[in-house]
Amino acid sequence: MKNMPNELAPCGVFCGACPSFNNTCLGCTSDSKEQERTSKWGCKIRNCCYNIEERNFCIDCSQFPCKKYRKKLLYTHQGDPKFRYRHEIPEIFEKMKEIGIHNYLKFQKQRWSCPHCGGTVHFYHYKCSKCRKEVRV
Ligand SMILES: [Zn+2]
Numbered sequence: 001m002k003n004m005p006n007e008l009a010p011c012g013v014f015c016g017a018c019p020s021f022n023n024t025c026l027g028c029t030s031d032s033k034e035q036e037r038t039s040k041w042g043c044k045i046r047n048c049c050y051n052i053e054e055r056n057f058c059i060d061c062s063q064f065p066c067k068k069y070r071k072k073l074l075y076t077h078q079g080d081p082k083f084r085y086r087h088e089i090p091e092i093f094e095k096m097k098e099i100g101i102h103n104y105l106k107f108q109k110q111r112w113s114c115p116h117c118g119g120t121v122h123f124y125h126y127k128c129s130k131c132r133k134e135v136r137v
Contacts (some may be wrong), residue, residue, distance in 0.1 A: 004029045005105050010049035011058050011073060012093035013085065017112040017137075019122045019129075029055070044068050059093045085123040085137075111137055 006027035007016030015027040025037035028046055040046055045068060049056045058064045065074060074090070077083035096104040112121045119130025127134050 004055055004101070006030055007108065008057075008101070008105060009046070010056065011045045011069065012089040012096075013073075014108045014112060014123075016109060017085065017121060017123045019124065043072075045072060057093075057096065059096055065090055082124050082126075084126075 006029045007014060007021070009015050009028035011028075013028070015021050015025075015029070018025070020037055021027060024035065025040070026032050026035045028040050028043070045058065048068065049058060049061075058066075058069060073086045076086065078087070095107060099107065112123075113119070114121055114128035114131060114133065114135055116133050116135075117128060117131040119128045121128050121135045121137055123137075126137060
């Protein structure tokens with residue numbers, strides 16, 4: 001499964017809604033050296049999901065959500081609404097199994113689109129990147 005959409009991180013975070021996406025970063029899926037943000041290459045979750053042969057999503061793993069996952073994503077910034085996009089993953093990620101990667105990507109793009117102008121809504125801020133309106137995702 002090498003050709004995964006750049007918007008979908010293996011952990012279930014929607015890279016397409018990250019302020020760095022297509023800015024300093026091409027998404028967790030990308031191995032391109034042409035991007036500034038390279039910290040992802042040291043990510044324990046990414047390294048667990050990706051090896052030369054295979055690229056997987058955490059949701060397909062029998063240990064999901066495993067200890068490293070809980071430590072890095074679910075138990076960090078608990079109660080902080082800016083990090084809701086992390087804490088909601090287990091619930092939302094299940095959808096990928098039901099509807100498939102392609103439809104899941106569509107669903108996420110839709111979710112993170114501004115209802116006012118169609119711009120991308122970014123996590124952390126929960127604001128549209130174009131019209132700057134606050135959006136409840
Ligand atoms: Zn907007």
